Amino acid sequence: MHAGRLKKVGSSDGPFASVYFEDVRNREDARERFELEWRSMRNQLTKQGASESLIARLDEVKDNHHGISGRAGRAIVATSEAVLIDDILLEPAGSTIATLGELPYLIPLIAHGYDTEPFLIAKVDHTGADLCVRDARGRDVYGETVDGDGFPVHKAHVGGQERYTDSQSLVEENIRKNLTQAVERAAALAREHKVALVVVIGEVQSRKAFAQLLPSTLRVVDVEKGSRSVGSTPAEVSKSIRELIDTQRLRRMDAETERYVAEQGRDSGLSIDGTARVLDALEQGKVETLLLTDPDDKEVTSGKLIGPADRVLPYIAIGTGTELVQIDERLVLADGYGAILRHP
Numbered sequence: 001m002h003a004g005r006l007k008k009v010g011s012s013d014g015p016f017a018s019v020y021f022e023d024v025r026n027r028e029d030a031r032e033r034f035e036l037e038w039r040s041m042r043n044q045l046t047k048q049g050a051s052e053s054l055i056a057r058l059d060e061v062k063d064n065h066h067g068i069s070g071r072a073g074r075a076i077v078a079t080s081e082a083v084l085i086d087d088i089l090l091e092p093a094g095s096t097i098a099t100l101g102e103l104p105y106l107i108p109l110i111a112h113g114y115d116t117e118p119f120l121i122a123k124v125d126h127t128g129a130d131l132c133v134r135d136a137r138g139r140d141v142y143g144e145t146v147d148g149d150g151f152p153v154h155k156a157h158v159g160g161q162e163r164y165t166d167s168q169s170l171v172e173e174n175i176r177k178n179l180t181q182a183v184e185r186a187a188a189l190a191r192e193h194k195v196a197l198v199v200v201i202g203e204v205q206s207r208k209a210f211a212q213l214l215p216s217t218l219r220v221v222d223v224e225k226g227s228r229s230v231g232s233t234p235a236e237v238s239k240s241i242r243e244l245i246d247t248q249r250l251r252r253m254d255a256e257t258e259r260y261v262a263e264q265g266r267d268s269g270l271s272i273d274g275t276a277r278v279l280d281a282l283e284q285g286k287v288e289t290l291l292l293t294d295p296d297d298k299e300v301t302s303g304k305l306i307g308p309a310d311r312v313l314p315y316i317a318i319g320t321g322t323e324l325v326q327i328d329e330r331l332v333l334a335d336g337y338g339a340i341l342r343h344p
Contacts, residue, residue: 006106014079016105022074073093074087088113121241198219274337275313286344289339
């Protein structure tokens with residue numbers, strides 16, 4: 001996760017409320033469960049000393065959906081002045097967290113938050129497409145439906161071979177016309193929202209035809225599950241997209257682990273671990289990428305900042321433009337902190 005996404009957090013003064021919870025929308029009792037959970041989190045924060053104005057800021061965004069369907073997580077970080085983070089998590093944190101502190105708690109956001117480029121979702125069929133722009137935080141920021149004016153789009157098996165052939169040609173031309181209109185609008189949205197990736201969903205023939213018509217400047221990912229039809233569930237589509245993003249996340253872990261291990265092997269001094277060494281490098285602005293495995297929460301001091309290491313180190317990283325990457329068990333780091341440095 002790039003520090004630029006957390007810029008508002010780094011430029012704000014605490015106290016910060018950091019809230020992480022599961023947001024489920026496909027159960028019959030989902031609303032009731034959500035309200036109970038929300039009241040519990042409000043009470044926890046109030047007991048920790050949260051002001052009424054801070055609680056009010058959280059209440060302002062509690063019903064934001066951001067295109068969630070099925071099981072997902074939410075991350076909210078706020079002060080009494082503003083909501084700084086209101087993001088979807090690819091999966092919920094291990095348990096509900098509602099904590100107040102002079103520094104924000106960002107570890108679950110780094111571990112489970114969206115860390116991808118914005119992209120366009122196109123659910124297509126013979127008649128057109130449903131288009132949705134999803135930003136780097138996992139929020140659906142724009143959507144529209146494009147229904148082409150080509151009709152009919154199904155072949156009529158009547159009137160003999162000659163008539164059937166004419167009908168077939170007309171249908172194929174109408175399908176192409178509808179998809180061309182949808183592609184033109186998709187390309188326009190991609191330019192408008194600075195999107196370079198298009199996720200195409202739908203039955204195979206429509207997917208392939210739509211992808212072929214897209215400008216070569218756009219990268220295309222073909223998703224087999226889900227469709228534009230009424231019977232297709234949003235949860236099925238969301239699952240496919242999450243799998244795609246999770247694959248990108250794993251590749252990032254692989255790349256950063258390989259870099260770290262390679263620098264260790266060269267004895268270049270460009271990869272380090274341990275709370276004290278990483279904190280010192282952050283204070284000097286040397287860290288290019290902060291790596292986290294199971295970060296220690298012992299208290300540390302950095303200038304005027306005093307608090308748990310898992311709050312202090314990420315907060316300093318934001319201010320120095322450092323990438324923050326959660327790594328799984330493939331890498332063992334002292335105290336759960338590692339760093340790839342810009343220079344020794």
